[in-house]
Amino acid sequence: xxxxxxxxxxxxxxxxVQGEEAPFLPLSVDEKAELRRIGQAISFKTAGSQVFAxxxxxxxxxxxxxGVAEAYFVLPNGARQIVAxxxxxxxxxxxxxxxxxxxxxxxxxCTVYRFPADGMTEFLLAHPLIEHKFFIKAVHDxxxxxxxxxxxGRLDGLRRLAAFIVDCSAHEDYFDSKRRVLTLPMTRYDIxxxxxxxxxxxxxxxxxxxxxxxxxxxxxxxxxxxxxxxRAFVNLAG
Amino acid sequence: xxxxxxxxxxxxxxxxVQGEEAPFLPLSVDEKAELRRIGQAISFKTAGSQVFAxxxxxxxxxxxxxGVAEAYFVLPNGARQIVAxxxxxxxxxxxxxxxxxxxxxxxxxCTVYRFPADGMTEFLLAHPLIEHKFFIKAVHDxxxxxxxxxxxGRLDGLRRLAAFIVDCSAHEDYFDSKRRVLTLPMTRYDIxxxxxxxxxxxxxxxxxxxxxxxxxxxxxxxxxxxxxxxRAFVNLAG
DNA sequence: CGGAGCTTTGACCACAGTCAAGTACCGTGG
DNA sequence: CCACGGTACTTGACTGTGGTCAAAGCTCCG
Numbered sequence: 001x002x003x004x005x006x007x008x009x010x011x012x013x014x015x016x017v018q019g020e021e022a023p024f025l026p027l028s029v030d031e032k033a034e035l036r037r038i039g040q041a042i043s044f045k046t047a048g049s050q051v052f053a054x055x056x057x058x059x060x061x062x063x064x065x066x067g068v069a070e071a072y073f074v075l076p077n078g079a080r081q082i083v084a085x086x087x088x089x090x091x092x093x094x095x096x097x098x099x100x101x102x103x104x105x106x107x108x109x110c111t112v113y114r115f116p117a118d119g120m121t122e123f124l125l126a127h128p129l130i131e132h133k134f135f136i137k138a139v140h141d142x143x144x145x146x147x148x149x150x151x152x153g154r155l156d157g158l159r160r161l162a163a164f165i166v167d168c169s170a171h172e173d174y175f176d177s178k179r180r181v182l183t184l185p186m187t188r189y190d191i192x193x194x195x196x197x198x199x200x201x202x203x204x205x206x207x208x209x210x211x212x213x214x215x216x217x218x219x220x221x222x223x224x225x226x227x228x229x230x231r232a233f234v235n236l237a238g
Numbered sequence: 239x240x241x242x243x244x245x246x247x248x249x250x251x252x253x254x255v256q257g258e259e260a261p262f263l264p265l266s267v268d269e270k271a272e273l274r275r276i277g278q279a280i281s282f283k284t285a286g287s288q289v290f291a292x293x294x295x296x297x298x299x300x301x302x303x304x305g306v307a308e309a310y311f312v313l314p315n316g317a318r319q320i321v322a323x324x325x326x327x328x329x330x331x332x333x334x335x336x337x338x339x340x341x342x343x344x345x346x347x348c349t350v351y352r353f354p355a356d357g358m359t360e361f362l363l364a365h366p367l368i369e370h371k372f373f374i375k376a377v378h379d380x381x382x383x384x385x386x387x388x389x390x391g392r393l394d395g396l397r398r399l400a401a402f403i404v405d406c407s408a409h410e411d412y413f414d415s416k417r418r419v420l421t422l423p424m425t426r427y428d429i430x431x432x433x434x435x436x437x438x439x440x441x442x443x444x445x446x447x448x449x450x451x452x453x454x455x456x457x458x459x460x461x462x463x464x465x466x467x468x469r470a471f472v473n474l475a476g
Numbered sequence: 477c478g479g480a481g482c483t484t485t486g487a488c489c490a491c492a493g494t495c496a497a498g499t500a501c502c503g504t505g506g
Numbered sequence: 507c508c509a510c511g512g513t514a515c516t517t518g519a520c521t522g523t524g525g526t527c528a529a530a531g532c533t534c535c536g
Contacts (some may be wrong), residue, residue: 013333081391083384096253117252128366138376145383153319153389153434196391209395215458
């Protein structure tokens, strides 16, 4: 799988997963060709590049093909809440009434496909199979957002951090499953603004997780994980 | 508009809203007929009725036409997080790999349309215009979930409560805009489990909001609101 | 090799979570 | 209609997590 291949990361609501390419929806050759026809590949060379800002006219819908990005919202008092990290296969560009509702910036060099929002409705109506995949992706993201809500509402800081680490370890490009080493593409501030706490608490949390023996800090951005134990610690099975 | 009319509550991402029936997507007569053909109207007579439970086979997709319901998740330690309240026009039945991910129960007598999940994919593929509306609804709900994330992550208890009250006041069946009186269909516990705090904090919060003069408690479930001031207090414009 | 940004640690304090008790409300049955 | 019981709501007191400020150490890149 070339790194800039068009693919959508989602697990469907109804049909139990079929293939072994587990976390991605299968797109047919035709569908990819159709998407490439109306889309346009774009690269953001450096971390920190702004993809778009809240309030801008929502001219494009984006599909991230390589790299990591974040969507955030800044409150009037300056506080920042990250509402999502985007990994390869994720869709960006959530809009309301024609304008983006969040700002998005790259956390690493990124490549995206972007589709003009203008013709998008017509395109989707003309290609029901593709529309269905975008629909499933939206449902997938909704499920994730609700999961995040559960973590924010009912888990303490340490467990939220552990849950976040577990989530990150699902992304093969950043988790070496043989060495069990996770490479974080984001800063402590980013993590804090995502799980609703401060960078200090994140640091302390990593220290405590290391003390308990659930992780080992090889370097600030490289963590060796005990995945099963981490999952058990978060304990979100319900 | 009859109270059990089929309608979908959502504001679309791209096209700015057109009509004056603001918060609902227009469904054509044909579309309603098609939905009625594959759907089935069901009533839940009493508050507290369980619509479905987490882990059950997701046999149906639901459209709420009257009443209020809640979707919640119970952690192994017994804590409960409400991930959504559902109002008329909302879609219920979020599933993953064929099973519901949350439990849903009625907060008041409810009526729903339910659609068999079995044929649903085929039906949607055969009716792109309807599928598109479900897609837009999913995007709408995703936006709301992200907004909720911002509140949970970066607002203190009092502001979360105020934001919740403002959200409730958007639903005409429960907010008398002439008298400016909101009728809450849920308990303090429900509110607490939604905004991630305890029922005591909710009560205290209502007291403080009343002391500031933003609300007036006519009875525990009936609040007279100063909507503009409440909105300004929450201050989520960004 | 220098410096800026990122990370870590420490100390202090307040918000809000928890436990406990008392009060209001409402539907039920006498 | 009234008495009653259960549930929902309110209030109080205490405690601990985690938010904030401050400062020092580390890392990585230029």
